[in-house]
Amino acid sequence: MLRIRCPWCGTRDEVEFNFGGESHITRPGLDADDALWSDYLFNKENPRGVHYEHWLHKYGCGRWFNIARDTLTHEIHAVYAMGDPKPELVEKIAGD
Template identity: 50%
Template structure:
């Protein structure tokens, strides 16, 4: 798989590390244990479009987000870490 780093251009996947799902909102400190446990340990495992955070570890070392199809591995969007996720519908 090739990833298109927004800073360095196309590079092989082994130069990157996946940081997991992006856009997860941390619950408030007043939340109950069940809510906190769900935040820490449970993630969606979708079949289809999935927003992920990646770091170009062996390159520019910058973080960025991608929208990737988990079935085909097709990357439909690459966007900045502070940008809003583009539409998940293709």
């Protein structure tokens, strides 16, 4: 059971949240070729280690936020707002 700290509601069980997948994906320009476009649409970082991802507190405040979570240990290293850059502290932890 993940225990996730919603920035607005506090720490709650994972069943209150919806997983939104990888964060910090940048949409390419309209002049992107097929390779760049398919990379944007389909390819994933999917790291064995720290993953930057967004969650929705569906059965709570109904708001999205980012977390940095280790996919091997499930430890959550940081919680940060949508639109914020990847937190630097976590970059040092990421070993993968």
